[in-house]
Structures are given as C-alpha cells and as structure tokens.
Amino acid sequence: MSKDIPQEAVTSKSAGLAKVVSDKSLAVLVEKLPNEMIPERDLWPGIERAIGQKSQESQVGQQRNTFVPGAWAASIALVVLLSWFTFSPDIKDNSGAALVNAQGDSGITQGQLVNFMQQSFKQQKQTLLASYGQPTTDKLPVAMQQELKQLADARASIKKALLTDENNVDLLNLLDFTQQQELKLLQQLYRQYQVI
C-alpha cells in the first residue's frame, strides 16, 4: 500500500532528551493506517435518493430525446399554418375551418390545434374590442349579455370535450363555429347598440 520512505530523521531536543523520528518510523506508522474508516452517519439513503433521481432524469431525458423531433416538426407545421392563416386574405374569415381541414395533412395534434384556435380567437376578439376602444359588455341589455355568456360557456364545454375525444373533427368544427358566432355577435352588438 505505502511506498518506501527514504531514510531521513528529524531530531528534536526536548527536556534534554534527543527525540528522533526516522523515515522508517513514519513508514511503519503509515503501514499501520487503517484501510477503512466508518462514517458517522448512514450515507446510503442519500445516495439511493440521488441515484433514484438521476435514473428518473435520464428516463425523462430519453423520452425528451424521442419527443424533440416530433415537437420540432409540429412547431414548424404550426408556424407554417399560422403564417398562412395570418397572411392569406382569402381564409381570414374562415380561418378556423381552414385549420381544421388542414390538420389532417400537417400532422399536428388535436390538442395543439385547439390551443392554437383558442389563441387565435382571443387575438381576434382582442383586436375587435381594441378597434372599438376597449368597451365593456356591462352596458349591453341583459339578454345580449346572457347570449354572449352562453356562447362562452358552449366554447368552454366544447374545448373540454375535445380534451377527452381525440380526432373529433365535428367537435373542432363546432368550436370554430362557436368562436366565429361570438365574434360576429360582438360585431353586430357594437353596430346596433354603439354602447359596449
């Protein structure tokens, strides 16, 4: 275990007695050093926890690695669709339906499409309201307020149903129809009442 220590000695005069520690004595002490020491606390639980976490991380990492190309492809498809939707004047009025039709070809998931439709709807609604000077609906007749609320509720219900029902094109179309109706209603209400 230890190396040979060359013969040297350090002497010290203490109480008139010459004390010597030679390399040999030191080598003997080194040889006597225990190979093992016992830690005070149990180290295994901490190690077990850490390696458990590392294993989980590596599994997640592997899943991520397989998911990443798919996610990239879906993102690119989404960006292409978004650009098409934004810059093509022909489909502006019927954007949701166009997306629904295009879904089958693009390879994006229904969940991604629903989210995109929701965001798109919010943006359109926000733009519409902004163009009318950010009005509030409080001043509308109660019946109109209720109709708007019913449409919003219907939209939420369809979205909820879409989360559990994969690849339901009818529901997607219904969501798109509901969103468009809500936008049209808001537009009509502004024109009719000029109050909101």
Next chain:
Amino acid sequence: MDSQTKQDKQVIDIKARLSANKVVHSGESDDESLWIIEAKQGSQTAFYQLYEKYHRRIYALCWRMLADKDSAEDVCQEVFVVLWQKINNFRGESKFSTWLYSVATNVVLGHLRKHKNWLQRVFSIEEQGANVAEPHVGLTDDSMLTMLDQHIACLPERARLVFVLFAVEGYRHEEIAAMLKMAVGSSKSQYHRAKSLLKESLIANGFVSIEEEINHE
C-alpha cells in the same frame, strides 16, 4: 412474465455465464463481478452491495484528503453517485477497486477545486489548516482516528494531498503531478515537506519512535 421474474432470470443467466465462461475481472470475486454487471444494468440492489463493500475505504480516502468529517461524508456520497453514473465506463481492464479509487480521487479533487475560496483562487494561497508551530491547535478531537491520521489532517492542503496520494494510496509522483496540475518536482518537494512537518509534529506531540525506544533500552 412480470418484471421481478424477468430480473431473477437475468441474474440466473449472468451467474450461469460467469461459471461457464469465467467472466471474472482481474482480482475480483465472482460476487463482485456479478454486482458490477447487475449495477451496469441498473440494479440498485447490486449497487448497494458494491457500496457496502467499498464505502468505508472510500470514506477513509475522502477523510484523509479533505481532513474534515462532514465534507468527507458528503464527498463519499458524491463518489457513489458518480460511480452509479459512470459504472458503464468500467471495462474491466483494471481491478474494479483501482478504477473506483481513481474515480473517488477525481471527485475529491473536483470538490476541493470547487470549494476553494476566492482569496485562494486569486492569490494561489493554499496554506490553510497547517499549524506546525503549534501542532495541538489544529488537531482534531476524533478519538477514532489514529495518531498519524490526526497529524496528517493538520498538514497544509497540498502537502497533505501529495502525502496521502503517494505514501498512503501508492500513486506515483507523475500521476499525482497530473492530478494536482503541478510539476513532478513540486509533487516530490511537497512530499518531503509533508514528511518533515509530520515528523516535527509527531515529536512535538510526544511521539516515541521505535528507534528511540531501542536506544533507551
């Protein structure tokens, strides 16, 4: 076939392979080789066996290099976490224990580099913990330690590392120089310095050498 049965079958297969082909790494027992193979396949039970066999030795190495109980415990844990991550890199070209010690040494040195304070980094100060003039001051109270371990703990960091790696762990100066990023000559001079400091410290603390006892007689 459930996962437990599948795992049991794997173990039986490995055992059969070991006995048939004598796939035993140099200097290792059949059990240890089996634990290594199983740990490589992700068995925490097998890894625990390796931990159980080696953790006291690794802790001793950590303690001697770090001269601090708490740090040694933390770093010893880190060594086994790193071992779990790197065990697939072990190809059986050397003894597992030799490979494990080199992993442990690197983890300890990495820990020391990480925890060097900014003053030490900026001014290359390393002389902390050395108290040769008053050897009693720096000595640890841990009664479980041998006398020499207590004196080694009081050496300056570089001298301590070189002494532990050369005299206790049996590394060559060339290897130590590479590990500690210093010249081979510096490693040798640090070793001689460590020896001198240890001898002085031992004398100051009343150590009576074999020769002295013989001379008295």
